[in-house]
Amino acid sequence: MAGPDDVEETGETGEIVTELQQLMLFRRWSLFLPRLISESAKLNAAYTLMRQQRNPAFFDQLREKLHQILQDCEVLEASGQVCSVEGGLENVLQVVLQSLVFAAGFLHNRQFHKAFALGELCVQVSDHVADSAADMTFWRLLCRAFLGSAYLQLRRTADARHVLEEAQWLGESVEETARSMKAILGACSYALAQADLDESSIDQAGEHVDAAIAQMESNLWEVSQNKEDQEVISTILATLYHFRGHCDFLCDRFDLALSWYHRALKVLGEHRDLGIDTDAIVEHVKHDIQRAVCLKPKEAPHEASS
Structure with missing residues:
Protein backbone atom coordinates (compact mmCIF):
# COMPACT_ATOMS: atom_id res chain seq x y z
CA MET A 1 0.00 0.00 0.00
CA ALA A 2 1.41 3.38 -0.96
CA GLY A 3 2.55 5.52 1.92
CA PRO A 4 0.54 8.72 2.38
CA ASP A 5 3.69 10.81 2.60
CA ASP A 6 4.61 10.04 -1.00
CA VAL A 7 1.19 10.62 -2.46
CA GLU A 8 1.17 14.40 -2.41
CA GLU A 9 4.53 14.62 -4.21
CA THR A 10 3.33 12.26 -6.89
CA GLY A 11 0.15 14.22 -7.48
CA GLU A 12 1.84 17.61 -7.58
CA THR A 13 4.64 16.70 -9.97
CA GLY A 14 2.24 15.70 -12.70
CA GLU A 15 2.89 11.97 -12.56
CA ILE A 16 0.10 9.44 -12.83
CA VAL A 17 -1.67 9.05 -9.49
CA THR A 18 -3.30 5.72 -8.74
CA GLU A 19 -6.81 5.47 -7.35
CA LEU A 20 -5.42 4.35 -4.01
CA GLN A 21 -3.05 7.31 -3.90
CA GLN A 22 -5.87 9.71 -4.73
CA LEU A 23 -7.72 8.53 -1.64
CA MET A 24 -4.68 9.47 0.44
CA LEU A 25 -4.44 13.05 -0.83
CA PHE A 26 -4.61 15.59 1.99
CA ARG A 27 -7.65 17.33 0.57
CA ARG A 28 -9.60 14.07 0.75
CA TRP A 29 -9.27 13.70 4.53
CA SER A 30 -8.50 17.21 5.82
CA LEU A 31 -12.22 17.56 6.60
CA PHE A 32 -11.61 15.44 9.70
CA LEU A 33 -8.91 17.65 11.18
CA PRO A 34 -9.86 20.28 13.79
CA ARG A 35 -10.82 23.76 12.60
CA LEU A 36 -12.53 26.56 14.51
CA ILE A 37 -14.53 27.45 11.41
CA SER A 38 -14.80 25.38 8.25
CA GLU A 39 -16.72 26.38 5.16
CA SER A 40 -16.02 22.97 3.62
CA ALA A 41 -17.75 21.33 6.60
CA LYS A 42 -20.80 23.55 6.08
CA LEU A 43 -20.91 22.78 2.36
CA ASN A 44 -20.56 19.07 3.06
CA ALA A 45 -23.44 19.25 5.53
CA ALA A 46 -25.61 21.04 2.96
CA TYR A 47 -24.77 18.46 0.30
CA THR A 48 -25.51 15.61 2.70
CA LEU A 49 -28.88 17.13 3.54
CA MET A 50 -29.69 17.53 -0.15
CA ARG A 51 -28.83 13.89 -0.87
CA GLN A 52 -30.99 12.77 2.05
CA GLN A 53 -33.93 14.89 0.91
CA ARG A 54 -33.74 13.68 -2.68
CA ASN A 55 -33.33 10.07 -1.63
CA PRO A 56 -34.93 9.15 1.72
CA ALA A 57 -33.10 5.79 1.57
CA PHE A 58 -29.71 7.49 1.21
CA PHE A 59 -28.50 6.72 4.74
CA ASP A 60 -29.76 3.14 4.57
CA GLN A 61 -27.88 2.60 1.31
CA LEU A 62 -24.64 3.92 2.81
CA ARG A 63 -25.07 1.68 5.83
CA GLU A 64 -25.89 -1.34 3.66
CA LYS A 65 -22.66 -0.97 1.67
CA LEU A 66 -20.65 -1.11 4.89
CA HIS A 67 -22.71 -4.02 6.22
CA GLN A 68 -22.10 -5.93 2.99
CA ILE A 69 -18.34 -5.50 3.29
CA LEU A 70 -18.46 -6.72 6.88
CA GLN A 71 -20.56 -9.73 5.95
CA ASP A 72 -18.15 -10.67 3.16
CA CYS A 73 -15.25 -10.44 5.59
CA GLU A 74 -17.00 -12.47 8.27
CA VAL A 75 -17.87 -15.25 5.82
CA LEU A 76 -14.26 -15.48 4.65
CA GLU A 77 -12.89 -15.35 8.19
CA ALA A 78 -15.30 -18.08 9.30
CA SER A 79 -13.85 -20.35 6.62
CA GLY A 80 -10.31 -19.58 7.69
CA GLN A 81 -9.55 -17.23 4.82
CA VAL A 82 -8.23 -13.67 4.91
CA CYS A 83 -10.79 -10.97 4.23
CA SER A 84 -10.54 -9.87 0.59
CA VAL A 85 -13.49 -7.83 -0.59
CA GLU A 86 -14.82 -7.91 -4.12
CA GLY A 87 -13.59 -4.89 -6.06
CA GLY A 88 -10.29 -4.68 -4.23
CA LEU A 89 -8.92 -2.53 -1.46
CA GLU A 90 -9.45 0.70 -3.41
CA ASN A 91 -13.18 0.03 -3.61
CA VAL A 92 -13.42 -0.68 0.12
CA LEU A 93 -11.51 2.45 1.09
CA GLN A 94 -13.60 4.53 -1.29
CA VAL A 95 -16.73 3.30 0.49
CA VAL A 96 -15.18 3.96 3.91
CA LEU A 97 -14.03 7.48 3.03
CA GLN A 98 -17.33 8.35 1.37
CA SER A 99 -19.21 7.06 4.40
CA LEU A 100 -17.04 9.10 6.76
CA VAL A 101 -17.59 12.26 4.71
CA PHE A 102 -21.36 11.83 4.77
CA ALA A 103 -21.21 10.88 8.45
CA ALA A 104 -19.53 14.23 9.06
CA GLY A 105 -22.39 15.86 7.17
CA PHE A 106 -24.98 14.07 9.27
CA LEU A 107 -23.10 15.10 12.41
CA HIS A 108 -23.07 18.75 11.37
CA ASN A 109 -26.82 18.49 10.72
CA ARG A 110 -27.27 17.05 14.23
CA GLN A 111 -28.44 13.68 12.94
CA PHE A 112 -26.31 12.00 15.55
CA HIS A 113 -27.58 8.43 15.29
CA LYS A 114 -26.75 8.36 11.57
CA ALA A 115 -23.29 9.81 12.15
CA PHE A 116 -22.56 7.33 14.94
CA ALA A 117 -23.88 4.35 12.97
CA LEU A 118 -21.72 5.10 9.93
CA GLY A 119 -18.67 5.97 12.04
CA GLU A 120 -18.90 2.77 14.06
CA LEU A 121 -19.30 0.67 10.92
CA CYS A 122 -16.29 2.37 9.32
CA VAL A 123 -14.19 1.45 12.36
CA GLN A 124 -15.33 -2.17 12.09
CA VAL A 125 -14.66 -2.34 8.34
CA SER A 126 -11.18 -0.83 8.65
CA ASP A 127 -10.33 -3.30 11.42
CA HIS A 128 -11.55 -6.33 9.44
CA VAL A 129 -9.80 -5.31 6.22
CA ALA A 130 -6.58 -4.64 8.15
CA ASP A 131 -5.96 -8.39 8.24
CA SER A 132 -5.56 -8.51 4.47
CA ALA A 133 -4.04 -5.10 3.66
CA ALA A 134 -0.36 -4.21 3.94
CA ASP A 135 -1.06 -1.18 6.11
CA MET A 136 -4.50 -0.03 7.16
CA THR A 137 -3.31 1.90 10.19
CA PHE A 138 -3.99 5.30 8.63
CA TRP A 139 -7.60 4.37 7.91
CA ARG A 140 -8.12 2.79 11.32
CA LEU A 141 -6.86 6.00 12.91
CA LEU A 142 -8.96 8.23 10.65
CA CYS A 143 -12.16 6.34 11.44
CA ARG A 144 -11.48 6.55 15.17
CA ALA A 145 -10.55 10.23 15.02
CA PHE A 146 -13.92 11.01 13.45
CA LEU A 147 -15.92 8.74 15.75
CA GLY A 148 -14.24 10.05 18.89
CA SER A 149 -14.92 13.65 17.90
CA ALA A 150 -18.50 12.73 17.02
CA TYR A 151 -19.11 11.16 20.43
CA LEU A 152 -17.87 14.34 22.10
CA GLN A 153 -20.54 16.42 20.40
CA LEU A 154 -23.18 14.46 22.31
CA ARG A 155 -21.05 14.46 25.49
CA ARG A 156 -20.41 10.72 25.28
CA THR A 157 -17.03 11.39 26.83
CA ALA A 158 -16.28 7.87 28.04
CA ASP A 159 -17.00 6.41 24.59
CA ALA A 160 -14.89 9.11 22.98
CA ARG A 161 -11.94 8.44 25.28
CA HIS A 162 -12.10 4.71 24.58
CA VAL A 163 -12.01 5.21 20.80
CA LEU A 164 -9.36 7.94 20.86
CA GLU A 165 -7.05 6.13 23.27
CA GLU A 166 -7.43 3.03 21.11
CA ALA A 167 -6.26 5.14 18.16
CA GLN A 168 -3.23 6.31 20.12
CA TRP A 169 -2.37 2.72 20.98
CA LEU A 170 -2.62 1.76 17.31
CA GLY A 171 -0.31 4.62 16.38
CA GLU A 172 2.25 3.63 18.98
CA SER A 173 2.23 0.03 17.75
CA VAL A 174 3.51 1.05 14.30
CA GLU A 175 7.30 1.18 14.05
CA GLU A 176 7.51 3.84 11.35
CA THR A 177 4.55 6.17 11.52
CA ALA A 178 3.95 8.24 8.37
CA ARG A 179 3.45 11.97 8.67
CA SER A 180 -0.21 11.69 7.72
CA MET A 181 -0.78 9.20 10.51
CA LYS A 182 0.94 11.49 12.99
CA ALA A 183 -1.36 14.30 11.89
CA ILE A 184 -4.38 12.09 12.58
CA LEU A 185 -2.90 11.20 15.96
CA GLY A 186 -2.65 14.94 16.57
CA ALA A 187 -6.37 15.22 15.85
CA CYS A 188 -6.99 12.46 18.39
CA SER A 189 -4.89 14.30 21.00
CA TYR A 190 -6.89 17.47 20.31
CA ALA A 191 -10.17 15.60 20.77
CA LEU A 192 -8.88 14.20 24.07
CA ALA A 193 -8.08 17.76 25.13
CA GLN A 194 -11.68 18.70 24.36
CA ALA A 195 -12.85 15.77 26.48
CA ASP A 196 -10.62 16.95 29.32
CA LEU A 197 -12.05 20.45 29.12
CA ASP A 198 -15.60 19.07 29.17
CA GLU A 199 -14.68 17.44 32.47
CA SER A 200 -13.00 20.63 33.77
CA SER A 201 -9.54 19.03 33.70
CA ILE A 202 -7.85 22.12 32.31
CA ASP A 203 -4.25 21.12 33.02
CA GLN A 204 -4.80 17.72 31.39
CA ALA A 205 -6.40 19.46 28.42
CA GLY A 206 -3.30 21.62 28.11
CA GLU A 207 -1.07 18.56 28.05
CA HIS A 208 -3.14 16.88 25.37
CA VAL A 209 -3.29 19.95 23.14
CA ASP A 210 0.47 20.43 23.60
CA ALA A 211 0.88 16.89 22.27
CA ALA A 212 -1.44 17.71 19.38
CA ILE A 213 0.55 20.83 18.52
CA ALA A 214 3.82 18.89 18.54
CA GLN A 215 2.36 16.17 16.32
CA MET A 216 0.82 18.61 13.87
CA GLU A 217 3.64 21.17 13.67
CA SER A 218 6.33 18.62 12.92
CA ASN A 219 4.37 16.66 10.33
CA LEU A 220 1.42 18.45 8.78
CA TRP A 221 3.40 20.98 6.72
CA GLU A 222 5.15 18.12 4.92
CA VAL A 223 1.96 16.29 3.97
CA SER A 224 1.18 18.68 1.11
CA GLN A 225 3.02 21.56 -0.55
Missing part, protein backbone atom coordinates in the same frame (compact mmCIF):
# COMPACT_ATOMS: atom_id res chain seq x y z
CA ASN A 226 -0.10 22.75 -2.38
CA LYS A 227 -0.76 26.43 -1.55
CA GLU A 228 -4.46 25.90 -0.85
CA ASP A 229 -3.65 22.96 1.39
CA GLN A 230 -1.05 25.02 3.23
CA GLU A 231 -3.72 27.59 4.02
CA VAL A 232 -5.95 24.82 5.37
CA ILE A 233 -3.04 23.57 7.48
CA SER A 234 -2.59 27.07 8.90
CA THR A 235 -6.25 27.12 9.99
CA ILE A 236 -5.78 23.75 11.69
CA LEU A 237 -2.71 24.91 13.60
CA ALA A 238 -4.39 28.21 14.47
CA THR A 239 -7.25 26.19 15.95
CA LEU A 240 -4.82 24.29 18.17
CA TYR A 241 -3.02 27.48 19.23
CA HIS A 242 -6.34 29.13 20.04
CA PHE A 243 -7.43 26.16 22.13
CA ARG A 244 -4.12 26.21 24.02
CA GLY A 245 -4.60 29.90 24.68
CA HIS A 246 -8.13 29.23 25.89
CA CYS A 247 -6.77 26.75 28.45
CA ASP A 248 -4.45 29.45 29.79
CA PHE A 249 -7.28 31.99 29.70
CA LEU A 250 -9.43 29.74 31.90
CA CYS A 251 -6.58 29.64 34.43
CA ASP A 252 -6.23 33.46 34.38
CA ARG A 253 -2.85 33.17 32.67
CA PHE A 254 -3.72 36.03 30.37
CA ASP A 255 -0.22 36.80 29.10
CA LEU A 256 0.25 33.19 28.03
CA ALA A 257 -3.20 33.12 26.48
CA LEU A 258 -2.43 36.26 24.48
CA SER A 259 0.85 34.79 23.24
CA TRP A 260 -1.01 31.76 21.87
CA TYR A 261 -3.72 33.91 20.31
CA HIS A 262 -1.10 36.04 18.55
CA ARG A 263 0.66 32.91 17.41
CA ALA A 264 -2.59 31.82 15.80
CA LEU A 265 -2.90 35.15 14.00
CA LYS A 266 0.70 34.89 12.82
CA VAL A 267 0.35 31.48 11.19
CA LEU A 268 -2.92 32.53 9.55
CA GLY A 269 -1.33 35.69 8.14
CA GLU A 270 1.69 33.85 6.78
CA HIS A 271 -0.37 31.37 4.77
CA ARG A 272 -3.41 33.38 3.75
CA ASP A 273 -4.64 32.46 0.27
CA LEU A 274 -8.10 32.52 -1.31
CA GLY A 275 -10.02 30.59 1.33
CA ILE A 276 -12.68 32.28 3.44
CA ASP A 277 -12.04 30.35 6.66
CA THR A 278 -8.93 32.38 7.48
CA ASP A 279 -10.75 35.71 7.79
CA ALA A 280 -13.49 34.19 9.93
CA ILE A 281 -10.98 32.54 12.28
CA VAL A 282 -8.96 35.77 12.51
CA GLU A 283 -12.07 37.64 13.68
CA HIS A 284 -12.81 34.92 16.22
CA VAL A 285 -9.28 35.05 17.63
CA LYS A 286 -9.24 38.86 17.71
CA HIS A 287 -12.44 38.82 19.75
CA ASP A 288 -10.80 36.55 22.32
CA ILE A 289 -7.72 38.78 22.36
CA GLN A 290 -9.90 41.75 23.26
CA ARG A 291 -11.58 39.74 25.99
CA ALA A 292 -8.24 38.64 27.46
CA VAL A 293 -6.90 42.20 27.39
CA CYS A 294 -10.00 43.49 29.18
CA LEU A 295 -9.82 40.83 31.90
CA LYS A 296 -6.07 41.02 32.38
CA PRO A 297 -5.32 42.77 35.71
CA LYS A 298 -3.95 46.26 35.25
CA GLU A 299 -0.48 46.96 36.54
CA ALA A 300 -0.30 49.13 39.64
CA PRO A 301 1.16 52.62 38.97
CA HIS A 302 4.31 51.95 41.00
CA GLU A 303 4.85 48.62 39.17
CA ALA A 304 4.49 50.27 35.79
CA SER A 305 7.04 52.99 36.65
CA SER A 306 9.59 50.62 38.19
Whole structure:
Protein backbone atom coordinates (compact mmCIF):
# COMPACT_ATOMS: atom_id res chain seq x y z
CA MET A 1 0.00 0.00 0.00
CA ALA A 2 1.41 3.38 -0.96
CA GLY A 3 2.55 5.52 1.92
CA PRO A 4 0.54 8.72 2.38
CA ASP A 5 3.69 10.81 2.60
CA ASP A 6 4.61 10.04 -1.00
CA VAL A 7 1.19 10.62 -2.46
CA GLU A 8 1.17 14.40 -2.41
CA GLU A 9 4.53 14.62 -4.21
CA THR A 10 3.33 12.26 -6.89
CA GLY A 11 0.15 14.22 -7.48
CA GLU A 12 1.84 17.61 -7.58
CA THR A 13 4.64 16.70 -9.97
CA GLY A 14 2.24 15.70 -12.70
CA GLU A 15 2.89 11.97 -12.56
CA ILE A 16 0.10 9.44 -12.83
CA VAL A 17 -1.67 9.05 -9.49
CA THR A 18 -3.30 5.72 -8.74
CA GLU A 19 -6.81 5.47 -7.35
CA LEU A 20 -5.42 4.35 -4.01
CA GLN A 21 -3.05 7.31 -3.90
CA GLN A 22 -5.87 9.71 -4.73
CA LEU A 23 -7.72 8.53 -1.64
CA MET A 24 -4.68 9.47 0.44
CA LEU A 25 -4.44 13.05 -0.83
CA PHE A 26 -4.61 15.59 1.99
CA ARG A 27 -7.65 17.33 0.57
CA ARG A 28 -9.60 14.07 0.75
CA TRP A 29 -9.27 13.70 4.53
CA SER A 30 -8.50 17.21 5.82
CA LEU A 31 -12.22 17.56 6.60
CA PHE A 32 -11.61 15.44 9.70
CA LEU A 33 -8.91 17.65 11.18
CA PRO A 34 -9.86 20.28 13.79
CA ARG A 35 -10.82 23.76 12.60
CA LEU A 36 -12.53 26.56 14.51
CA ILE A 37 -14.53 27.45 11.41
CA SER A 38 -14.80 25.38 8.25
CA GLU A 39 -16.72 26.38 5.16
CA SER A 40 -16.02 22.97 3.62
CA ALA A 41 -17.75 21.33 6.60
CA LYS A 42 -20.80 23.55 6.08
CA LEU A 43 -20.91 22.78 2.36
CA ASN A 44 -20.56 19.07 3.06
CA ALA A 45 -23.44 19.25 5.53
CA ALA A 46 -25.61 21.04 2.96
CA TYR A 47 -24.77 18.46 0.30
CA THR A 48 -25.51 15.61 2.70
CA LEU A 49 -28.88 17.13 3.54
CA MET A 50 -29.69 17.53 -0.15
CA ARG A 51 -28.83 13.89 -0.87
CA GLN A 52 -30.99 12.77 2.05
CA GLN A 53 -33.93 14.89 0.91
CA ARG A 54 -33.74 13.68 -2.68
CA ASN A 55 -33.33 10.07 -1.63
CA PRO A 56 -34.93 9.15 1.72
CA ALA A 57 -33.10 5.79 1.57
CA PHE A 58 -29.71 7.49 1.21
CA PHE A 59 -28.50 6.72 4.74
CA ASP A 60 -29.76 3.14 4.57
CA GLN A 61 -27.88 2.60 1.31
CA LEU A 62 -24.64 3.92 2.81
CA ARG A 63 -25.07 1.68 5.83
CA GLU A 64 -25.89 -1.34 3.66
CA LYS A 65 -22.66 -0.97 1.67
CA LEU A 66 -20.65 -1.11 4.89
CA HIS A 67 -22.71 -4.02 6.22
CA GLN A 68 -22.10 -5.93 2.99
CA ILE A 69 -18.34 -5.50 3.29
CA LEU A 70 -18.46 -6.72 6.88
CA GLN A 71 -20.56 -9.73 5.95
CA ASP A 72 -18.15 -10.67 3.16
CA CYS A 73 -15.25 -10.44 5.59
CA GLU A 74 -17.00 -12.47 8.27
CA VAL A 75 -17.87 -15.25 5.82
CA LEU A 76 -14.26 -15.48 4.65
CA GLU A 77 -12.89 -15.35 8.19
CA ALA A 78 -15.30 -18.08 9.30
CA SER A 79 -13.85 -20.35 6.62
CA GLY A 80 -10.31 -19.58 7.69
CA GLN A 81 -9.55 -17.23 4.82
CA VAL A 82 -8.23 -13.67 4.91
CA CYS A 83 -10.79 -10.97 4.23
CA SER A 84 -10.54 -9.87 0.59
CA VAL A 85 -13.49 -7.83 -0.59
CA GLU A 86 -14.82 -7.91 -4.12
CA GLY A 87 -13.59 -4.89 -6.06
CA GLY A 88 -10.29 -4.68 -4.23
CA LEU A 89 -8.92 -2.53 -1.46
CA GLU A 90 -9.45 0.70 -3.41
CA ASN A 91 -13.18 0.03 -3.61
CA VAL A 92 -13.42 -0.68 0.12
CA LEU A 93 -11.51 2.45 1.09
CA GLN A 94 -13.60 4.53 -1.29
CA VAL A 95 -16.73 3.30 0.49
CA VAL A 96 -15.18 3.96 3.91
CA LEU A 97 -14.03 7.48 3.03
CA GLN A 98 -17.33 8.35 1.37
CA SER A 99 -19.21 7.06 4.40
CA LEU A 100 -17.04 9.10 6.76
CA VAL A 101 -17.59 12.26 4.71
CA PHE A 102 -21.36 11.83 4.77
CA ALA A 103 -21.21 10.88 8.45
CA ALA A 104 -19.53 14.23 9.06
CA GLY A 105 -22.39 15.86 7.17
CA PHE A 106 -24.98 14.07 9.27
CA LEU A 107 -23.10 15.10 12.41
CA HIS A 108 -23.07 18.75 11.37
CA ASN A 109 -26.82 18.49 10.72
CA ARG A 110 -27.27 17.05 14.23
CA GLN A 111 -28.44 13.68 12.94
CA PHE A 112 -26.31 12.00 15.55
CA HIS A 113 -27.58 8.43 15.29
CA LYS A 114 -26.75 8.36 11.57
CA ALA A 115 -23.29 9.81 12.15
CA PHE A 116 -22.56 7.33 14.94
CA ALA A 117 -23.88 4.35 12.97
CA LEU A 118 -21.72 5.10 9.93
CA GLY A 119 -18.67 5.97 12.04
CA GLU A 120 -18.90 2.77 14.06
CA LEU A 121 -19.30 0.67 10.92
CA CYS A 122 -16.29 2.37 9.32
CA VAL A 123 -14.19 1.45 12.36
CA GLN A 124 -15.33 -2.17 12.09
CA VAL A 125 -14.66 -2.34 8.34
CA SER A 126 -11.18 -0.83 8.65
CA ASP A 127 -10.33 -3.30 11.42
CA HIS A 128 -11.55 -6.33 9.44
CA VAL A 129 -9.80 -5.31 6.22
CA ALA A 130 -6.58 -4.64 8.15
CA ASP A 131 -5.96 -8.39 8.24
CA SER A 132 -5.56 -8.51 4.47
CA ALA A 133 -4.04 -5.10 3.66
CA ALA A 134 -0.36 -4.21 3.94
CA ASP A 135 -1.06 -1.18 6.11
CA MET A 136 -4.50 -0.03 7.16
CA THR A 137 -3.31 1.90 10.19
CA PHE A 138 -3.99 5.30 8.63
CA TRP A 139 -7.60 4.37 7.91
CA ARG A 140 -8.12 2.79 11.32
CA LEU A 141 -6.86 6.00 12.91
CA LEU A 142 -8.96 8.23 10.65
CA CYS A 143 -12.16 6.34 11.44
CA ARG A 144 -11.48 6.55 15.17
CA ALA A 145 -10.55 10.23 15.02
CA PHE A 146 -13.92 11.01 13.45
CA LEU A 147 -15.92 8.74 15.75
CA GLY A 148 -14.24 10.05 18.89
CA SER A 149 -14.92 13.65 17.90
CA ALA A 150 -18.50 12.73 17.02
CA TYR A 151 -19.11 11.16 20.43
CA LEU A 152 -17.87 14.34 22.10
CA GLN A 153 -20.54 16.42 20.40
CA LEU A 154 -23.18 14.46 22.31
CA ARG A 155 -21.05 14.46 25.49
CA ARG A 156 -20.41 10.72 25.28
CA THR A 157 -17.03 11.39 26.83
CA ALA A 158 -16.28 7.87 28.04
CA ASP A 159 -17.00 6.41 24.59
CA ALA A 160 -14.89 9.11 22.98
CA ARG A 161 -11.94 8.44 25.28
CA HIS A 162 -12.10 4.71 24.58
CA VAL A 163 -12.01 5.21 20.80
CA LEU A 164 -9.36 7.94 20.86
CA GLU A 165 -7.05 6.13 23.27
CA GLU A 166 -7.43 3.03 21.11
CA ALA A 167 -6.26 5.14 18.16
CA GLN A 168 -3.23 6.31 20.12
CA TRP A 169 -2.37 2.72 20.98
CA LEU A 170 -2.62 1.76 17.31
CA GLY A 171 -0.31 4.62 16.38
CA GLU A 172 2.25 3.63 18.98
CA SER A 173 2.23 0.03 17.75
CA VAL A 174 3.51 1.05 14.30
CA GLU A 175 7.30 1.18 14.05
CA GLU A 176 7.51 3.84 11.35
CA THR A 177 4.55 6.17 11.52
CA ALA A 178 3.95 8.24 8.37
CA ARG A 179 3.45 11.97 8.67
CA SER A 180 -0.21 11.69 7.72
CA MET A 181 -0.78 9.20 10.51
CA LYS A 182 0.94 11.49 12.99
CA ALA A 183 -1.36 14.30 11.89
CA ILE A 184 -4.38 12.09 12.58
CA LEU A 185 -2.90 11.20 15.96
CA GLY A 186 -2.65 14.94 16.57
CA ALA A 187 -6.37 15.22 15.85
CA CYS A 188 -6.99 12.46 18.39
CA SER A 189 -4.89 14.30 21.00
CA TYR A 190 -6.89 17.47 20.31
CA ALA A 191 -10.17 15.60 20.77
CA LEU A 192 -8.88 14.20 24.07
CA ALA A 193 -8.08 17.76 25.13
CA GLN A 194 -11.68 18.70 24.36
CA ALA A 195 -12.85 15.77 26.48
CA ASP A 196 -10.62 16.95 29.32
CA LEU A 197 -12.05 20.45 29.12
CA ASP A 198 -15.60 19.07 29.17
CA GLU A 199 -14.68 17.44 32.47
CA SER A 200 -13.00 20.63 33.77
CA SER A 201 -9.54 19.03 33.70
CA ILE A 202 -7.85 22.12 32.31
CA ASP A 203 -4.25 21.12 33.02
CA GLN A 204 -4.80 17.72 31.39
CA ALA A 205 -6.40 19.46 28.42
CA GLY A 206 -3.30 21.62 28.11
CA GLU A 207 -1.07 18.56 28.05
CA HIS A 208 -3.14 16.88 25.37
CA VAL A 209 -3.29 19.95 23.14
CA ASP A 210 0.47 20.43 23.60
CA ALA A 211 0.88 16.89 22.27
CA ALA A 212 -1.44 17.71 19.38
CA ILE A 213 0.55 20.83 18.52
CA ALA A 214 3.82 18.89 18.54
CA GLN A 215 2.36 16.17 16.32
CA MET A 216 0.82 18.61 13.87
CA GLU A 217 3.64 21.17 13.67
CA SER A 218 6.33 18.62 12.92
CA ASN A 219 4.37 16.66 10.33
CA LEU A 220 1.42 18.45 8.78
CA TRP A 221 3.40 20.98 6.72
CA GLU A 222 5.15 18.12 4.92
CA VAL A 223 1.96 16.29 3.97
CA SER A 224 1.18 18.68 1.11
CA GLN A 225 3.02 21.56 -0.55
CA ASN A 226 -0.10 22.75 -2.38
CA LYS A 227 -0.76 26.43 -1.55
CA GLU A 228 -4.46 25.90 -0.85
CA ASP A 229 -3.65 22.96 1.39
CA GLN A 230 -1.05 25.02 3.23
CA GLU A 231 -3.72 27.59 4.02
CA VAL A 232 -5.95 24.82 5.37
CA ILE A 233 -3.04 23.57 7.48
CA SER A 234 -2.59 27.07 8.90
CA THR A 235 -6.25 27.12 9.99
CA ILE A 236 -5.78 23.75 11.69
CA LEU A 237 -2.71 24.91 13.60
CA ALA A 238 -4.39 28.21 14.47
CA THR A 239 -7.25 26.19 15.95
CA LEU A 240 -4.82 24.29 18.17
CA TYR A 241 -3.02 27.48 19.23
CA HIS A 242 -6.34 29.13 20.04
CA PHE A 243 -7.43 26.16 22.13
CA ARG A 244 -4.12 26.21 24.02
CA GLY A 245 -4.60 29.90 24.68
CA HIS A 246 -8.13 29.23 25.89
CA CYS A 247 -6.77 26.75 28.45
CA ASP A 248 -4.45 29.45 29.79
CA PHE A 249 -7.28 31.99 29.70
CA LEU A 250 -9.43 29.74 31.90
CA CYS A 251 -6.58 29.64 34.43
CA ASP A 252 -6.23 33.46 34.38
CA ARG A 253 -2.85 33.17 32.67
CA PHE A 254 -3.72 36.03 30.37
CA ASP A 255 -0.22 36.80 29.10
CA LEU A 256 0.25 33.19 28.03
CA ALA A 257 -3.20 33.12 26.48
CA LEU A 258 -2.43 36.26 24.48
CA SER A 259 0.85 34.79 23.24
CA TRP A 260 -1.01 31.76 21.87
CA TYR A 261 -3.72 33.91 20.31
CA HIS A 262 -1.10 36.04 18.55
CA ARG A 263 0.66 32.91 17.41
CA ALA A 264 -2.59 31.82 15.80
CA LEU A 265 -2.90 35.15 14.00
CA LYS A 266 0.70 34.89 12.82
CA VAL A 267 0.35 31.48 11.19
CA LEU A 268 -2.92 32.53 9.55
CA GLY A 269 -1.33 35.69 8.14
CA GLU A 270 1.69 33.85 6.78
CA HIS A 271 -0.37 31.37 4.77
CA ARG A 272 -3.41 33.38 3.75
CA ASP A 273 -4.64 32.46 0.27
CA LEU A 274 -8.10 32.52 -1.31
CA GLY A 275 -10.02 30.59 1.33
CA ILE A 276 -12.68 32.28 3.44
CA ASP A 277 -12.04 30.35 6.66
CA THR A 278 -8.93 32.38 7.48
CA ASP A 279 -10.75 35.71 7.79
CA ALA A 280 -13.49 34.19 9.93
CA ILE A 281 -10.98 32.54 12.28
CA VAL A 282 -8.96 35.77 12.51
CA GLU A 283 -12.07 37.64 13.68
CA HIS A 284 -12.81 34.92 16.22
CA VAL A 285 -9.28 35.05 17.63
CA LYS A 286 -9.24 38.86 17.71
CA HIS A 287 -12.44 38.82 19.75
CA ASP A 288 -10.80 36.55 22.32
CA ILE A 289 -7.72 38.78 22.36
CA GLN A 290 -9.90 41.75 23.26
CA ARG A 291 -11.58 39.74 25.99
CA ALA A 292 -8.24 38.64 27.46
CA VAL A 293 -6.90 42.20 27.39
CA CYS A 294 -10.00 43.49 29.18
CA LEU A 295 -9.82 40.83 31.90
CA LYS A 296 -6.07 41.02 32.38
CA PRO A 297 -5.32 42.77 35.71
CA LYS A 298 -3.95 46.26 35.25
CA GLU A 299 -0.48 46.96 36.54
CA ALA A 300 -0.30 49.13 39.64
CA PRO A 301 1.16 52.62 38.97
CA HIS A 302 4.31 51.95 41.00
CA GLU A 303 4.85 48.62 39.17
CA ALA A 304 4.49 50.27 35.79
CA SER A 305 7.04 52.99 36.65
CA SER A 306 9.59 50.62 38.19
